[in-house]
Amino acid sequence: MIITCPACATRYTLADSAVGPQGRKVRCAQCGHMWWQAPEDDPVLHPDEVTEFHPVPPPSSKTPSSKTPSSRKTAPATSAADPGARRRALVGWGAFLAVLAAIIAAGYVGRATVVRLWPPAALFYETVGLPVEPPGSGxxxxxxxxxxxxxxxxxxxxxxxxxxxxxxxxxxxxxxxxxxxxxxxxxxxxxxxxxxxxxxxxxxxxxxxxxxxxxxxxxxxxxxxxxxx
The missing domain is CATH 2.60.40.10 (Immunoglobulins)
Structure with a gap:
């Protein structure tokens, strides 16, 4: 069955069993309005129980004036940063920088060996102001x-x-x-x-x-x- 909120006209598609043979009081998930919903063609007295429905209507039941709860966007909750994860990230970056510094130092101290093994590196060292003398210079x-x-x-x-x-x-x-x-x-x-x-x-x-x-x-x-x- 299809029910419609009398206040905001939001429509919901429900199984007959959701209302029950006695009918019940329901609340609109869109605007909060409450009303008594009886089963189709079977009005009954209002019990005290209030039921709130949050169904998502199928696309075929949408109308230009209807709004469904599923269309509302919610921002994901943010949690505090994990101190352990932050510590691990800092340790990782520290290790990376240490390795990078070691590579740079080795390239500086052993630049003659680097040039001997890979001659094009001589142009790089000369460009950065660290010219490398060829073996036997002088x-x-x-x-x-x-x-x-x-x-x-x-x-x-x-x-x-x-x-x-x-x-x-x-x-x-x-x-x-x-x-x-x-x-x-x-x-x-x-x-x-x-x-x-x-x-x-x-x-x-x-x-x-x-x-x-x-x-x-x-x-x-x-x-x-x-x-x-």
């Missing part, structure tokens, strides 16, 4: 020679030379990378050599000497500052 190779010799009946390759500090400050001498070249200057193998000493003042010289077994096929050697130690 140092000069001199008196470098290589030769094949026989040791214990086997062919060996001797590589030796000097490193001069041509700058005006003390310099750390990086390791050297030696590349053996064969026919058509094709690389055969490479290895590192440690100069001595590893720190030299302006004008001082560090030396290096290395003997590699099995020099077969080696026609030339190439020596560069490796930058690793």
């Amino acid at each position: 140092l000069q190779l001199q008196n470098v020679r290589s030769e094949q010799k026989t040791e214990e009946g086997k062919s060996a390759l001797l590589v030796e030379g000097q490193i001069l500090n041509v700058s005006e400050t003390a310099r750390t001498v990086p390791a050297l990378r030696v590349t053996a070249l064969g026919a058509d200057r094709q690389p055969l193998r490479n290895w590192t050599v440690e100069p001595v000493p590893t720190q030299i003042l302006p004008g001082e010289i560090a030396t290096f000497r290395d003997v590699q077994p099995d020099a077969a096929g080696v026609l030339e050697v190439m020596i560069t500052f490796d930058g690793r130690r």
